[in-house]
Amino acid sequence: MASLLIAALVLVPILALGWQAAQGSAGLWSHLARHVLPYALSQTTMLMIGVGLLTAVIGTLVAWLVTAYDFPGRRVLEWALLLPLAVPTYIVAYAYLDMLHPLGPFQSVVRAILGFDSPRDFRLPDIRSMTGAILLLSLVLYPYVYLPVRAMFMTQAANLVEVAQTLGTRRRLILWRVALPLARPAIAIGVSLALMETLNDIGASEFLGVRSLTISVYTTWVTRSDLAGAAQISLAMLLLVIALISLERWARRKQRYSVSAQRARSLARQPLTGGVRWGALWVCLMPVLLGFILPATFLAAEAWKRFRFAGLSDRILAEAANTFILSALATVAVLVCGLVVAYTARIFPQRGMQIIHRVASLGYAMPGTILALGILIAAGGLDRWIGRTTKSLFEFDPGLVLIGSGLALGYAYLARFLAISIGAVEAGLIRIPRSYDQSARTLGQGVTGTLRHVHLPLSKTALAAAGLLVFVDCMKELSATLLLRPLNFETLSTHLYGEAARGTYEEAALAALAIVLVGILPVILLARVGTKNAPS
Template sequence: MSSHRRFFFDPGLGWRIAAFVIALCVIAPVLSLLWFTFQGTAEHWTHLLQFVLPTALWNTVLLLLGVGTLVTCLGVGSAWLITAYDFPSRSILSWALLLPLAVPTYIVAFAYLDLLHPIGPIQTVLRELLGYDSPRQFRLPDLRSLPGAIFLLGFVLYPYVYLSTRVMFATQAGSLLEAARILGTTGRGAFFRVALPMARPAIAVGVSLALLETLNDIGASEFLGVQTLTVSIYTTWVTRSDLAGAAQIALAMLAIVAVLILFERHGRRRQRYASTQRTRTLQASKLKGSQAVLAIALGWFPIVIGFVAPGLYLLNETYKHFHTIGSVSDQLLHSGYNTVKIALIATVVTVLAGLVAVWAARVIRHGAPMSLSRLCTRIATCGYAIPGTVLAIGLLMPFMLLDGLAGWVWQMLGNPDPGLLLMGSSTALVCAYMIRFLAISIGGIEAGLARIPPSLEQASRLLGETSAGTLRRVHLPLLRPALSAAALLVFVDTMKELPATLLLRPVNFETLATWLYAEAARGTYEEGAVAALAIVLAGLLPVILLARAQLKTSH
């Protein structure tokens, strides 16, 4: 009898059930996608294999290869420059190299399409300097191309590689590199033979994150005329109303995501480094003269391309808009209100879900239940790897079933058919945001819990407090900084999210991201610049947090 009572009143059972439900919410879209995929007929597959997949898949692979190569060169080169050399403005560059993270890819494409237009400011100035009169005499290569997309995405996403690699370079044992130099290895040889192999796992993590962001991108690729798998999913679903075909393309895209995750896991697993001695960081070499000038130019170049130029463009366009018109439209203000409202709701839901998932893995410490809870937590972090377009298709089936069930219950109570309660509201958007950004919430909360001594929890439980009471009275006050940082990151990422918002938003529901997308699609840039600047200013907040963490690491 006592054993049955312990089962039904197990204090950790509720937490495990909640963690299982959260993990089920994350994995349900993938299962739904598989169901949708096999609803398509053979004609669907034939059409896709002949006319859609070859071009889209080839463009996607080339885009991933190009962006991966560029972010590796920029990220690793910048990290080594800041770590190994001392020159003027180095301390500013150490955090300024993170600034392109504040600018979403679709905003950079939006800005450069106007900046590099044949009659835009950059090409006009170049023609005047070279003595040409018209674009027919001289013009730069068209930005609307696959190389143009690789160039812009690479200069926006390289901070993922820079951040992870910079930490690795900063914590490597300087004695190993100095020993290589003593043994006759040149500075270049020490980098390629010692520093670079040791940083390979960190590089793999950064490149994988950059490539996942590339896969999720829809705005920049479409603006630049590159037919990727993401763009194909959107056009197949929205333009041709072919949901089964879009699901089949999404399945191919999910296979690429799986390959990227395996690449990241393999890169981190291949090498392990350990030392029983206290390591000494690398001493930066002082650069002077022309070498210092070259280092300054190399360090600031990616910042100018990825942040300064588009940022100044948005500021200028916003100033011209307010100078000529004096205000923004009511529709844009309403889009801003929708953006803040939906981001706040999604942030609260995502942080609470992350807290429940993490605490469920911590509250039970022995036996199989602990393994199950931790497995659910790991599953819950997989949502970030699912591109927004794939996630949107996968959520259709679960929400249609829930809408049907809710409508049936409502009608059984004698009420008229309520219609689409979930898909017709912003609930689907909130759920998509929660699944996509739950990994950010879980990662931040886990890092915060790791700093809390287990003895505090043990003392609370010995004094008769329940697990929920311990969380509320002991851990939540100590977790406040971690919760705030996680909430900020989720809020900003929700504001910037475009693919899932485009596909799951209710009718006549606009956010700043979708407003900008519509403005760019129409070829109008007036109020689009105002919306883009608001998103960039919001994106600066987490970059400032990362910059502060960088400064603490370097000191």
């Protein structure tokens, strides 16, 4: 029953969106279809195609290089290539906008070298463009491809490569004829995740001048106060998500993958010599340099300058406290609900429970803006009902109970990140033999007792990892926080968004650096797991 209630909570925002969209007039639909959706859809499609292609190329190439070859710095780059995951897309866009501003440090140095005195005499092309957005988003999101593809390359049997070489395939062609075909599922999964993050992005797209569907939803609701129109655009985005997932599955519908019955041997790395090894080093180093080192170094320098000038303001400390408390409370709720759903699925593996499990995991596939708008509609309706009820019974209007207290925002975090918790808890529970459950039952333990005395102690590592991932994701989440935060309530992410939107970049450096530093924690966790599972 508890799992069914949790799944219903995830489903409510989608139903609320459909209901609100139906309230819009036929004229509104035609206006959106004629003037808003075509341009926003074309911009979103171009952005997703560019990011999908570039993340696939970067992620697959560096994964192959660090797996198949040995060159200077490879051991460090294996985990360093994950570092861009620590930097949210909107922070990378914010950092590069400041660095590459006509009056910024990079262009100033270039003009000094070339002998120009003013931006009117010489300036580089503006990064605010579709090309700039594709490049910056790809530099942050390529680890979504790198991580599963590298894992696939590492687990491929070495005898497959040896057979290919025996049949006359040269070493440099192994990637195209053997490794890539076998890695297609991992590439498809990684690109799908990168595209989901691209569709969810609101800060980077707006900063870089790309009017995506997500931006259209936000501006339609906030700027034009048109909730029905925003709901209708959100439904179009939801259809795009469904189409994306369906396309990925359709592309692999006839493909079957199998592994050797023998224990797979890891691929022996080929040492590179001469200039080729330095070329491999630079190819793998550039994504780390551009996606993490440069923006993080710039943020650290700007934050230090700001700290020396004004210290830590009370505003930043209050926003950091808001972010920490809200993220911690949401993480606890997400872990509890994820444990309930995953444990119930273990106890009752019937088809009905599997459907509930899938519905409960839907939130992660939905962009934060869509989810937040659906929750805004549902919570707003419930707030109005509570107000009318208390007014008629007690002559008292409590105001916006859910939205004003931040409960609606916590609800959004719960629905969006519940899939992470469910997946991590399942990964922990699946390692526990069912014989342990039976032994606990024979000793007189019920379902709750077995969970408390057997499953929780054995799954604490998986729970801790899930909690860390959820906490950092809550801290970085921007789309839902912008729409659902209470009045006069700011987090580090919304503070950064507001300052960047006003062009006062230096004011947001401390907030951006704090988010990046916390974001490094799950990257360290992923790197440790990857190192532990790597072949010797």
